[in-house]
Amino acid sequence: MRNIVCLLSLLALVPAQDDPLEEGSDSLKLYALHCSPCHGPRGRGDGPGGRFLDPPPRDLRAGPFRLVSTLNGRPSHKDLHEAIAAGIPGTAMLPFAHLGERKVRTLVEVVRAFNKRGLEELYKDAVASDDELRELVQSQAAPGELIPRGPETPDTIDSRARGRLRYMQMCAACHGADGRGTAMPVDPTAPEAKIPPRNLTEGVMKGGIESMSLFNRIRAGMPGSAMPAVTADALGDDGVWDIVHYLRSIIPAGAQALHSPMGWRMFVPKIEGELPTDFDDPRFAKARDVHVALAPFRAAEFTVRGIIVRAIHDGTHVIFRARYADATRDVPGAKHPFPPDGLAARVTNYKVPPVLPIPGLPLPLDRAMWLAGAMPDEKDPVFDHVEPRFLNPDRVCISPIGPEHVGRGTWRDRTWSILLPVKPERGGQVESGGTMGVSFAVFDGNLRRGPLPVAFSPWQTLVFE
Structure with a gap:
């Protein structure tokens, strides 16, 4: 917890510095918190979570950048700003507009600085002096003129x-x-x-x-x-x-909006009495459905693209009622020795938490997980049953906080309906009038991916009645 408080204290909103990559700088710590789990500590695309993603995280030093609007193919400030703020739908790159305008601008400067470092490494042996190297890097990194574009013709x-x-x-x-x-x-x-x-x-x-x-x-x-x-x-x-x-x-x-992950505010009414055990408990009528779009770990295996969630609380627990489409019911057994379907939720009152866990920096959060059956032995280092080359040697997919296996689920008409209760303890308390963050992950056993979810959500904000 002390490490987290120290890290937060260093993330003040400040203008971009001369060297955004200076050790200990606020800009580099902002990047470390939100970007390094995928893009790596030095922007090489080698973060601990990157090995599980397809397409893989961008190597910010080497480029090239895909989404550009310039003649020379170098991204403008606006190109990078839009990619960071809006994310890249259909990939694991989530939107970061929730960080605020100034922090997004800071991250743009960090990305530019990493790209220049990469160009310096590429050209350092091809020039005679440091001044020549700086000029060459500056010319190669600078965005060109915007693509000329005539006025849009009538759409007929x-x-x-x-x-x-x-x-x-x-x-x-x-x-x-x-x-x-x-x-x-x-x-x-x-x-x-x-x-x-x-x-x-x-x-x-x-x-x-x-x-x-x-x-x-x-x-x-x-x-x-x-x-x-x-x-x-x-x-x-x-x-x-x-x-x-x-x-x-x-x-x-509407397809783009339906499948673009966003962070929403979810109103969580308070109920009285025992926790609901029935998906059709009438007390859920007080809450409203919220569509939570998901991002895939692997774009080619994007089998679950969103979940519909309601949430209520009793002052101690948060109870989620979730539904999502799944073409197959995967329950492990003697004739089906594969990973199960499932749903996990993380809750925390940590302000603006990172999307993925950071090794060595456990966050104050609570997790709950419902599974249709037993997950493969987590002591087995082989984590991908389709491509065994995907290993988990440093166990980055094992949370330092073990989730409770709770809740209940039913599969009917190619749809899972799941009740998932969470009792926040490490991540804060449920308080009327207060807020808390929640993110979801969905498992699809049909893909044989062991404990790797098929998709995950950005953080949503729970607002407690």
């Missing part, structure tokens, strides 16, 4: 029809004629081929579905991936807008 049936033709000519080779991203790569051995084309019909785009964002993705491409830039020489602005209008016609309305 004719424009969409022209866009469909241009899409077939310029996009279908990768994204497929139907937009589902199932086409085979031209060169399966190329490094870029490891990044599959986006399924456009799901409607979840890394940089957003706004017309301007789609225009930039087409014009700038996505550096470091197989998505090329379409230059003005290859296609004029009117042609790009036609493709944008066609894409927006096949993107399901």
